[in-house]
Amino acid sequence: MSAKNLTLLTDFYELTMMQGYFEKENTEVVIFDMFFRVNPDNAGYSVMAGLEQVIDYIKNLNFTYEDIDYFRKLGIFSNDFLDYLSGFHFSGSIYAIPEGTPIFPKEPLLKVIAPIMEAQLVETAILNILNHQCLIATKTSRVVFAAQGDGIMEFGLRRAQGPDAGLYGARAAMIGGCVGTSNVLAGELFDVPVLGTHAHSWIMSFPDEYTAFKAYADLYPNACTLLVDTYDSLHSGIPNAIRVFREMKEAGIELKNYGIRLDSGDLAYLSKKARKMLDEAGFPDAKIAASNDLDEYLIHDLKMQGAAINSWGVGTHLITSKNCPAFGGVYKLAAIQDENGTFVPKIKISENTEKITNPGNKTIYRVYDKETGKMRADLICFADETFDENETLVLFDPIDTWKHTKLKSGTYTLRELLVPVFIDGKCVYESPSVMEIASYCKEQKETLWDETKRLFYPHKVHVDLSRKLYDVKSQLLKDMSMKEEELESKGEE
Amino acid sequence: MSAKNLTLLTDFYELTMMQGYFEKENTEVVIFDMFFRVNPDNAGYSVMAGLEQVIDYIKNLNFTYEDIDYFRKLGIFSNDFLDYLSGFHFSGSIYAIPEGTPIFPKEPLLKVIAPIMEAQLVETAILNILNHQCLIATKTSRVVFAAQGDGIMEFGLRRAQGPDAGLYGARAAMIGGCVGTSNVLAGELFDVPVLGTHAHSWIMSFPDEYTAFKAYADLYPNACTLLVDTYDSLHSGIPNAIRVFREMKEAGIELKNYGIRLDSGDLAYLSKKARKMLDEAGFPDAKIAASNDLDEYLIHDLKMQGAAINSWGVGTHLITSKNCPAFGGVYKLAAIQDENGTFVPKIKISENTEKITNPGNKTIYRVYDKETGKMRADLICFADETFDENETLVLFDPIDTWKHTKLKSGTYTLRELLVPVFIDGKCVYESPSVMEIASYCKEQKETLWDETKRLFYPHKVHVDLSRKLYDVKSQLLKDMSMKEEELESKGEE
Structure with a gap:
């Protein structure tokens, strides 16, 4: 480069x-x-x-x-x-x-x-x-400020204005306070943490959601964030994730750095429901990550409404500084x-x-x-x-x-x-x-x-x-x- | 590359x-x-x-x-x-x-x-x-449509989201219908026309505006677009440009591809005034180019108000697709x-x-x-x-x-x-x-x-x-x- x-x-x-x-x-x-x-x-x-x-x-x-x-x-x-x-x-x-x-x-x-x-x-x-x-860097600083200490992950590469905008945008996002980026090239060139788990296509390539989660958990027991909204977050995704976490526990795997990711629907409502379900199932330390068209204003409002989200994946809005x-x-x-x-x-x-x-x-x-x-x-x-x-x-x-x-x-x-x-x-x-x-x-x-x-x-x-x-x-x-x-x-x- | x-x-x-x-x-x-x-x-x-x-x-x-x-x-x-x-x-x-x-x-x-x-x-x-x-390419198509046949020049490199955004943005802008770009690298790599004349700093580096115009006209008699708004478009820039055009004519230079560029003030008002001044001075074929935060909506409105502009330099709004x-x-x-x-x-x-x-x-x-x-x-x-x-x-x-x-x-x-x-x-x-x-x-x-x-x-x-x-x-x-x-x-x- x-x-x-x-x-x-x-x-x-x-x-x-x-x-x-x-x-x-x-x-x-x-x-x-x-x-x-x-x-x-x-x-x-x-x-x-x-x-x-x-x-x-x-x-x-x-x-x-x-x-x-x-x-x-x-x-x-x-x-x-x-x-x-x-x-x-x-x-x-x-x-x-x-x-x-x-x-x-x-x-x-x-x-x-x-x-x-x-x-x-x-x-x-x-x-x-x-x-x-x-x-x-300026946009990211605002997003980071809105998240009040929660980690912001830079997820914008696919919507960046060309390869350099993705690469140097990720660099600037790290300067502005992101905890990591999905951009592998940025990770290699700038020695910054790379983050990410799996997409809807992972789930869809398996016969069912549980099998897909299980396969993922087997592979990455120490970084197991399961995307729960492919079919229905509350009725399918979260219950299946809990089932997998339970099985991991039963198998004697020490659960750390695990949780779910919400990528659609109302994030305030769903995250609170998810928190309750995870807590009741005995997983109070399971993280809830959220993504889907987030920016500093939405994060600010979701926080105000008590969203139970610990980790935010911010894409398009951050990497393009969309409203400016x-x-x-x-x-x-x-x-x-x-x-x-x-x-x-x-x-x-x-x-x-x-x-x-x-x-x-x-x-x-x-x-x-x-x-x-x-x-x-x-x-x-x-x-x-x-x-x-x-x-x-x-x-x-x-x-x-x-x-x-x-x-x-x-x-x-x-x-x-x-x-x-x-x-x-x-x-x-x-x-x-x-x-x-x-x-x-x-x-x-x-x-x-x-x-x-x-x-x-x-x-x-x-x-x-x-x-x-x-x-x-x-x-x-x-x-x-x-x-x-x-x-x-x-x-x- | x-x-x-x-x-x-x-x-x-x-x-x-x-x-x-x-x-x-x-x-x-x-x-x-x-x-x-x-x-x-x-x-x-x-x-x-x-x-x-x-x-x-x-x-x-x-x-x-x-x-x-x-x-x-x-x-x-x-x-x-x-x-x-x-x-x-x-x-x-x-x-x-x-x-x-x-x-x-x-x-x-x-x-x-x-x-x-x-x-x-x-x-x-x-x-x-x-x-x-x-x-x-989509944004450019809209800008080109708004200009109703006038040439659109891509001038956005300095505001693009990194080098690639400038380079490939210029490429896409040419596909969308621009007549040329200021981006020299795009010109070289994609074999597309490059355009541009001079900046305010050119004028400021000479003792006065007339001398700066004259020097530019001596150098580029066949592509002589003079930027008239460094001091005062109506009272200084346009009169000095007319003086230089007149001297070129008197010196026997065939005037073609010449004119002025407006880069501030109200472009509808100033372009109509400029047109009148140029016409009265015997330069009805002098082109009037305009730049300064243009987009398809402003061009559309300026056209509606009879702006006498033939050529539009569009920068930030085009190269970032600013409102989307x-x-x-x-x-x-x-x-x-x-x-x-x-x-x-x-x-x-x-x-x-x-x-x-x-x-x-x-x-x-x-x-x-x-x-x-x-x-x-x-x-x-x-x-x-x-x-x-x-x-x-x-x-x-x-x-x-x-x-x-x-x-x-x-x-x-x-x-x-x-x-x-x-x-x-x-x-x-x-x-x-x-x-x-x-x-x-x-x-x-x-x-x-x-x-x-x-x-x-x-x-x-x-x-x-x-x-x-x-x-x-x-x-x-x-x-x-x-x-x-x-x-x-x-x-x-």
Whole structure:
């Protein structure tokens, strides 16, 4: 899989623009920020994921002879430019927020500092990879939150948007908090637990349900979850499962990690009935797993209604982030280096205030409350700004600027979120394993209040700008608005 | 890309079931049908896509040493079973509906006839691949229909759910009717047109918009679409574009394939204003392209409001099928071969009538009206049934059985939809090129009435069962219901 060359996984306009910069001999170093504007599905936070795949992509950037031949056939690229491409490698620097970190709108998740041609080429794949994995890690976090400690199993491969969506979706789901995945390839490649038992077809391939259950229990006595809804959960499936459990007990098999799976019907009603039947039969530790079009809202409601389910298989809704299947990350020019090596901030305006970018070479500090360890806010500032934890920190809302918060010295701690990933073309970051990222993610989510994790109308976490960044941004907006007035007066001539 | 081994792209339970069949020495040949139950987003039809990738997957099925090692480490598979896996290849037969064909709920899109272990293994990847590409080809067909003949450009790569979703999504989008894609890798691999011009960052990297436009026009005089909304479309972008077009004309450049792209603001209002400005400046043939969160509904409405747009770039909504991001295809056991080589029909019941499967070894005939060439219905029947176009054909609704239609001899033609793809493990089907499939798809959509293609509450196409299939299904349901009564009377004991 790692051999897959994604160099051409880019929008055509990246190449036409590159040739333009090449012809103009534009070798300026620029800064692009990858960020998003809104948490998916009105969530209170999102989760960073996909960095390891971005790193693989950057490392393997390389146009093959076939690629160059293909470009030549298109008839719009010059030989000089194609020569340049054939020797292409990424020479720039990349900073990013580590995977598993809770992230918020507007803050740069990843920052590319590179000659403009290089920075432009990598836009599409970086967006593709991060948009996908952040989306699924975020969705999973919501589902996991709704399950209040029960295990969530990722079961979505068959409904994922193609092989990679299944594979990297499973990766992101593990980061977001799933206990395992049905996806065997993900299990092999990312060293994460694989889960699953049997399908309806298993039952149907035997003369009757009891025989099918019995055969399964003989094979897998230590992981015996029986799917009970092929014919009739209450009148056939659960009684047959109980019969098999009883026979296992009688045969002296120690029953552990066993139970049933419900896959249709009303899961609240059926699980409570099933619990009662299993308890009365002497199997109070038999697990009840459920699947069938689950998402965080349905799990939340089933929990409210006292569903006796311990384990949830979530497929389609999780792997496609069904009610919000796109993350909306963008990649915007933030600065251009001048002859003196200074990064001149650039801003992209928009009629929509929310869409105006934050200019300059930036970083982010996460502000924690020293006593509780909980997150207070994120602070976006210029990369060369420094803050002293022994001084008062003033946070203010960049839209409603009259909203101030003063954090007294000694009451807060700061952590820089962006870490170096590539420096001058060399990778300087080693990705943790997926299970390490998952454990870090769980830990980091503990720094968020439950109010932020709530499914409906969660509390909004503050993402503030430093005074210096705010002032530069305001000045650029003023300059822009003056230019606009000039334009309008021209238009009236 | 083709080297990518997807053998492990399967659900874990396929393997635990396989081992079960292996231990039980179950070598029965079975039939599984892949079908779907509902058209995405209440559409009137769907579009078949993804078969070529299914073929690649089946051809390359092969467990590597690493895979077997990985399984060994999991500690639940026997050495005998792992030996079997290490020599695994697919020996069965597959029939499928060719890509680009309009398809309807309930009919088998793909039928696997194979020993149960093999048929079970391939379930997940077949569903993953077909669910994804059918979804995007279907969505694209709707978008293309809404655009009433204008070109739709696929621009979604950056928002796709991972690299494959972008790549194969672009493939499916071309099948569904896009005129081109921004995805360069798709262009190279599938030999389809790639499209695109420049981004806002191009404009921002120049001292001013005019200079940026001028530079672009110098480079690409024959494909000069200028993005006009970086600063202010009406007061800056369009006037600067007109200035550049004028200078090109004055320089003696023959203007063809040129125009502007709008990427924000109200596209109906702005496009009409832009049209007027371009016309008045003497550029009535300048094209107006639009992008920005478009889908079939918005395009439909913009058309209704007289938007002067000739070309549409559709991204997120198309590549994720945003308002319905999963296709919902399933893979169900339909028959098991007995000792005599006869396929014994199997049925999967459900409380929901719509979810009951069609049993047996089946095929599908598409019924066309001989005079108009339009499609009348699809007829699902047993694979060994024959129909004579010189006899009256009676179609009846399998749910509301009193609804009959008699087609007189000579007034209809029949075409079998399922074609052989693999016979006894050997591939017997050669996939057409993507552009050939796209052209076949366009042709086939002509056989549907516009009433079926309508975005809102489309006319439902009939998918009927042959009398013989209907009778067998009814009998199986009766048998099941008798069994259920037995169970219930037991439950009352």
